[in-house]
Each structure stands twice: as C-alpha cells, then as structure tokens.
Amino acid sequence: MKIAVCTNHVPDTATKVMIGEDGKTIEPKDVTYVVNPYDEYAIEEALKTKEQFGDDSSVVAISLGTDANKESIKKALAMGVDSGVLLKDESQRDSLSVAKALAEEIKAQDTKLVFFGKQSVDYDNGAVGQMTAEILGYNCVTVAVDFKLDGDKITAEREIEGGTEIVETSLPCIITAQKGLNEPRYASLKGIMQAKRKTIEEKDAVSADNTTEVLQMKKPAAKAPGKIVGEGPEAVPELIRLLKEEAKVI
Amino acid sequence: MANKILVFLEQRNGQIKKASFEAAKVGADMASSLNGEVEAVVIGNEVAKTERVGNYGISKVTHLKNSELGFYSPSAYKELLNNFISENGFDIFLTANTSLGKDLAPRVSVGLDTSPVMDCVAFNYENGLTATRPVYAGKALLDIKVTSDNKVFTIRPNVFSPGKPGSESANVTVTEVSPTNFGTKVIEEKKAGDKLDVAEANIIVSGGRGWKAAENFSTVEELAGLLGAAVGASRAVVDAGWRPHSEQVGQTGKTVSPNLYIALAISGAIQHLAGMRSSKFIVAVNKDKDAPIFQVADYGIIGDVFEVVPAMIEEIKKAG
Numbered sequence: 308m309k310i311a312v313c314t315n316h317v318p319d320t321a322t323k324v325m326i327g328e329d330g331k332t333i334e335p336k337d338v339t340y341v342v343n344p345y346d347e348y349a350i351e352e353a354l355k356t357k358e359q360f361g362d363d364s365s366v367v368a369i370s371l372g373t374d375a376n377k378e379s380i381k382k383a384l385a386m387g388v389d390s391g392v393l394l395k396d397e398s399q400r401d402s403l404s405v406a407k408a409l410a411e412e413i414k415a416q417d418t419k420l421v422f423f424g425k426q427s428v429d430y431d432n433g434a435v436g437q438m439t440a441e442i443l444g445y446n447c448v449t450v451a452v453d454f455k456l457d458g459d460k461i462t463a464e465r466e467i468e469g470g471t472e473i474v475e476t477s478l479p480c481i482i483t484a485q486k487g488l489n490e491p492r493y494a495s496l497k498g499i500m501q502a503k504r505k506t507i508e509e510k511d512a513v514s515a516d517n518t519t520e521v522l523q524m525k526k527p528a529a530k531a532p533g534k535i536v537g538e539g540p541e542a543v544p545e546l547i548r549l550l551k552e553e554a555k556v557i
Numbered sequence: 558m559a560n561k562i563l564v565f566l567e568q569r570n571g572q573i574k575k576a577s578f579e580a581a582k583v584g585a586d587m588a589s590s591l592n593g594e595v596e597a598v599v600i601g602n603e604v605a606k607t608e609r610v611g612n613y614g615i616s617k618v619t620h621l622k623n624s625e626l627g628f629y630s631p632s633a634y635k636e637l638l639n640n641f642i643s644e645n646g647f648d649i650f651l652t653a654n655t656s657l658g659k660d661l662a663p664r665v666s667v668g669l670d671t672s673p674v675m676d677c678v679a680f681n682y683e684n685g686l687t688a689t690r691p692v693y694a695g696k697a698l699l700d701i702k703v704t705s706d707n708k709v710f711t712i713r714p715n716v717f718s719p720g721k722p723g724s725e726s727a728n729v730t731v732t733e734v735s736p737t738n739f740g741t742k743v744i745e746e747k748k749a750g751d752k753l754d755v756a757e758a759n760i761i762v763s764g765g766r767g768w769k770a771a772e773n774f775s776t777v778e779e780l781a782g783l784l785g786a787a788v789g790a791s792r793a794v795v796d797a798g799w800r801p802h803s804e805q806v807g808q809t810g811k812t813v814s815p816n817l818y819i820a821l822a823i824s825g826a827i828q829h830l831a832g833m834r835s836s837k838f839i840v841a842v843n844k845d846k847d848a849p850i851f852q853v854a855d856y857g858i859i860g861d862v863f864e865v866v867p868a869m870i871e872e873i874k875k876a877g
Contacts, residue, residue: 320808320828324696333697344809402663403672428808430692432675434663437631441667446741447631449660452802464747466803467656469754472629473745486809487802518671518705522687525698527834530853535846539860540868546840547872549856554838556760556817557784557873 308364311418312353312388313409313439315343316372316379317429324526331521332399342379345424347491348484352454353422354387355489359456365389369412371396371405371512384502385494391505392416394512399521402430406438407515413443419479425450426483436483446476449483560593563642565652565661566610566618568601569746576653576714576757578613583680583717584651585614590682593649597727598641600634602627611727613719620731628743633736634661639668654711655756662711669707676713676812678835694808694831714757715814716835753787755804760817763789763806763833767822767844767862771799776866777821783873789813789833791823807832822862825850842866 318324318338325334342350350368357364368383370376371394380391394408413421426433433449440447446461448454452471453464459478464471466485494502536542536549550557564584566577581597588595597610597618602625607618621637642650642665650665652658654676666673678698679689688701688710755761762781764774774788781788790800792807806813808828818836823829825841825848833839834853841854842865851857858865 318693320694321826322693322696323827324693326697331699333693401672403666403670406667428694431694431812432673433659434666434673434675437660437663438667441635441664447664448741450656465656465660467746468757469752470746470748472743473747474741475744476741485802486805518703519674520702520704522700522702524692525700527691527695527698530834530855533839533851533853533855533857535851535857535859537858539858540864542858542860543865543868543872546856546858547869547876550817550838550840551876554817554855556838 308360308420309416309418310353310356310364310366311413311416311421312346312349312366312368312383313421313423314346314350314368314370314379314383315424315427316340316370316376317343317427320344320428326524326526331524333524340375340378342382343424343427345426345428345484345486346379348486348488349422349424350383350386350388351489351491352482352484354492356420356456367392367416367418369394369409369416371408373397377507380507381502382494384505385498386492387498389505391507393507393509395509396512400515401517401519402432402434402438404515404517406435406442408512409435409439410442411513413439420456421445421481423481423483425485436481440481443479446480447483448474448476448480450485451482452485452487454482454488559646559648560588560591561645561647562588562593562595562649562651563647564595564597564615565638565650565658566597566599566607567653567655567657568599568604571601571603571605573599573604573607573609574653574655576655576712578610578719579714579717580651580653580712581610581613581615582719583712587649587651587680587686591686598638600626600637607729608726609722611725612722616725616727618727618729620729621734622731623734623736625739628746629657630739630742631660631664632738632740632742635664635668636736636738637734638665642669648707650709652711654713658711662709666709669709671703671705671707671709673709673711674701674703675711677710678713678716691812694812694828695835696827696831713814749801749803755787755789755806755813756811758787759815760784760786760819761789761806761813761815762786762819762821763791763823764794764821765791765823766793766797768794774799776870780819780866780870783870791829792826820850820854821866823850824848825853
C-alpha cells in the first residue's frame with residue numbers, strides 16, 4: 308500500500324506577525340519556519356498505517372512551495388517517511404490552486420490514502436484537504452481524532468462542537484488530522500541519519516489560476532488598555548460589579 | 558453577475574443552529590447591498606421552525622428532505638447543494654463557519670470552481686464585494702476579493718449580530734430528494750458529556766498552568782457552571798494531559814470570540830492571545846502583573862487564582 312502525506316512549511320506559532328513590504332504577506336525576517344503542527348499528526352498516522360500493512364508499504368511526503376519546504380520534508384523523512392516530493396512554486400496560491408496542484412501529484416503517485424493536517428496555521432483556511440479529495444473524486448473525512456482502516460473500509464471520528472461524529476467511508480480517501488489523533492514520534496538520531504540518504508524529487512507544481520486576490524494584510528485593531536481592578540480577593544466585589552453594570556456580560 | 562445568494566442553514570437533531578441565523582442575516586444584508594436576491598436551503602429529515610429564517614430577512618427557504626439524512630453526510634450534502642445551486646443559478650454561497658460548514662463549504666467550492674473564503678468577520682460593499690478574514694489565528698487580517706463569478710464565504714459565528722428578529726415567516730418549500738452519493742456518512746454522534754463547547758459558548762472560563770494540577774480545575778469548572786460558561790484551557794494544560802484538546806484555545810486549538818472570556822492563571826503566550834483576543838470582554842487573573850494577558854484584558858486582578866477565584870464564586874453566589 309502506498310500512502311501519501313501532504314505537508315506545509317509555516318511560521319512557528321510563537322511568531323509575532325509583522326506585515327511585509329508588499330502589504331499583503333508577513334515580513335519573513337526573524338521568522339522561524341516549521342512543519343505545520345497539524346501535519347505532524349498526519350505524518351504519524353501515515354507511518355502507523357504503513358506499519359499496520361508491513362514492509363511492502365511506503366509513505367511519500369508531498370509539499371508545495373519554495374526550496375525552504377524541503378526542511379519540512381526532511382523532518383518527515385527523519386520521522387520515517389520513505390521519500391519526498393517538492394512541488395516547486397514561488398507564487399501565493401489560494402486553496403483551490405494548491406488543491407489542484409496536489410491532486411495532480413497524488414494522481415501521479417497513484418496513492419489511494421492521503422493524510423493532511425486539518426489546516427495550515429498560517430492562512431487557516433482549512434480547505435485544501437477536502438478540495439483535493441473532491442477534485443480527485445476521493446472520499447474525505449476532516450478534523451479526524453480517530454482513524455481505523457479495515458480492508459477498504461474506513462471508520463473515523465471527527466471533532467464537532469461538544470463531541471465527535473463517527474464517520475464511515477472507504478478508500479480512496481483523504482483524512483485531515485486534528486490534534487489528538489495520535490502522539491507524533493520524535494525523529495531518532497538513526498532516523499535523521501537515514502533521512503540524508505532518502506531522495507526528495509523536485510518538480511514544478513502544475514499551474515492553476517487563483518480565484519481570489521488578497522487586497523491587503525492588516526493588523527487587528529489594537530485594544531484599548533484595560534484596567535487593573537485591584538490586587539487579591541479584595542478586588543473581586545468590584546470586578547463582579549463591573550461585569551454586571553459596566554460590561555453587562557453576566 | 559447575478560448576485561443570487563444561497564444561505565445554507567445547518568440543522569442538528571432537527572434544530573437550526575444559531576450561527577445559521579447570523580449567516581442568514583449576512584446573506585440578507587449582502588443581497589440588499591449588491592441589489593441581489595437571497596434564499597436559504599436546509600438539508601435533513603425533520604427540521605423544526607425553518608420559517609423562522611424569515612425573521613432575519615430571507616423570505617424563501619427550500620428544505621431538501623430525505624429520511625436517510627438524519628446525520629450529516631458530506632458527500633450527499635455536497636451533491637444536493639451543487640445540484641440545487643446549478644439548477645437555480647445561485648452564484649454566491651454562504652454558510653456558518655461551524656465544524657459542519659468548515660467541512661462542507663470547500664467541497665461545494667470545488668463544484669463551483671472557486672476558492673472558498675473561510676471564517677469571514679467582515680464584508681465591505683464599497684468597491685464591489687470584499688471579505689475580511691483572520692489569518693495566523695487572528696494575529697493579522699486579510700481583505701480578500703473573489704475574482705471568479707462564483708463565490709463561497711463562511712461566516713465566523715458570534716461576530717455578526719443577527720439583530721432583533723422580525724416577525725416575518727419565510728415561505729418553506731419541502732422537496733423530497735434522493736441523493737446517490739453516501740460515500741462518506743456520519744453514522745453516530747457522540748456527545749462529550751453535557752458540556753458546552755468553547756466554540757459555541759457566550760462565556761468561557763479558561764485555565765492555565767498556574768492551576769498546578771488537573772484536579773484543581775474543579776474550581777474552574779465550578780465558576781464556569783455558575784456562569785453557564787464553557788471551560789477552556791491553555792496549550793500547556795492540554796499538552797500536560799490535564800484537559801482534553803477540544804477545550805484548547807489558541808493557534809493550535811480553537812479561535813473563539815465569546816462575550817466574556819475569563820483567563821485564570823494564563824500568562825498569555827502569543828499563540829493563546831491570537832485565539833481569544835477578539836472576545837468582547839476579557840477578564841484576567843494572574844499573579845504576575847507583567848503577564849502579557851493584561852495587555853488584552855479589559856479588567857484584571859493581580860493575585861493568586863487559588864484565593865481570587867473562590868472569592869469570585871462566593872461573590873457570584875451571593876449576588877444570586
């Protein structure tokens with residue numbers, strides 16, 4: 308069984324966002340880029356599924372972006388993924404354009420099971436997994452916190468407000484991973500050494516037009532500084548009064 | 558462009574979600590700003606009080622009814638909606654950015670060959686239609702124009718006020734449908750107890766590492782219970798295994814905008830602030846007067862949560 312995992316390379320969540328010179332993207336200076344946190348759960352689930360199927364299975368990591376994305380592919384390789392594909396692209400793509408390029412590569416890889424993170428923590432659109440599936444005509448379960456594969460049959464659990472839904476589907480399928488799906492493994496020293504011998508194939512991402520245009524990036528309105536009501540439990544009656552009478556929220 | 562808007566109303570257990578009425582109001586406002594038309598659609602088996610959407614400015618609703626659609630089926634919903642949209646010539650599709658809306662809207666978008674603009678918090682109609690949405694969990698916002706004829710937007714819950722409901726009843730048409738694609742299908746819903754979800758709560762009481770141990774969260778839960786609030790948690794607390802991930806607020810958890818957010822012993826890491834700074838009122842209790850949480854808090858108390866929070870519980874009980 309051949310399994311794919313799609314990974315993205317994004318600013319670390321500790322990043323303080325500054326707006327770049329173009330006024331439409333962030334200032335990349337001083338930003339640390341990491342593999343998208345949700346993609347780590349996707350990588351782990353792909354590896355666990357591979358282990359379930361044994362040695363004739365393999366996992367390929369696919370990433371669309373610049374040369375910098377190779378860092379995230381290397382991390383996947385160090386965790387145990389077998390090979391990588393970098394779909395080279397310098398442009399800013401919207402979700403549909405990314406999904407079209409990924410779908411093309413998944414078709415070329417001929418894989419029927421693909422894992423994504425449920426969203427990238429940069430643009431937060433959370434759409435590429437489902438859209439790639441729809442383009443390919445694959446089934447898809449998003450925001451998965453549990454995944455079981457039995458033959459062609461899939462039972463997954465997805466997070467919803469106040470609980471979960473049990474979803475039944477079958478291969479071919481795309482699963483988008485939520486935190487809680489598993490506990491991602493750390494790359495071992497051996498894994499890191501082995502990763503150096505694994506190949507990352509590079510090719511140009513197929514072009515696909517954007518259907519959205521970013522006009523500007525802006526910072527949210529700064530909040531007016533609040534007030535310190537006081538110190539310790541003595542301040543509590545005044546706080547409760549303010550919440551009732553001034554803010555009128557309780 | 559026709560500016561023919563379709564608002565999708567989400568139902569669970571036959572009840573239309575509050576966030577869908579907010580989306581309906583956005584759809585009605587959009588139609589009047591663009592000189593367009595707006596209708597609503599709901600999918601399910603039995604759905605109660607569909608006509609209530611008339612209160613929010615939509616006069617026509619179609620209920621696509623099928624007895625197998627008691628639970629959500631992404632594939633069947635997508636099939637029904639893409640058919641309904643093309644048969645009726647809609648070119649703008651709106652839904653609430655709920656767990657279902659987030660799953661569904663991108664699928665519908667593929668059928669319309671457009672990229673969805675998810676989680677919108679504002680619309681502007683001055684130079685055509687532009688949408689504003691948060692990125693980096695709210696550390697920045699993007700103004701976006703959709704360049705294709707078809708457009709898909711999802712609406713962040715609890716941001717757009719549905720306003721005072723009017724007294725108009727919408728005209729409801731029930732159409733029996735038979736979708737063929739049940740390739741992906743929910744077979745069961747599991748509730749995580751009777752707890753309110755942070756994504757839907759009007760008030761959130763959130764705890765951080767300063768609580769020192771999982772069992773101490775009983776105090777957080779007690780305060781939340783008194784206020785009818787959901788319990789939230791910082792990433793540190795979730796990573797320590799004290800609280801479930803479903804309660805995590807922040808960049809790798811949920812982005813929330815309740816009326817009141819009470820941060821107890823949360824210092825305010827940048828990824829946490831990103832997830833809750835759009836709350837309407839923020840209260841912070843922290844020992845450290847320099848904690849970043851005080852920069853976004855409307856009201857702060859400097860102090861030990863083990864002393865301050867029991868006092869809050871007493872004071873609220875006293876006030877009844």
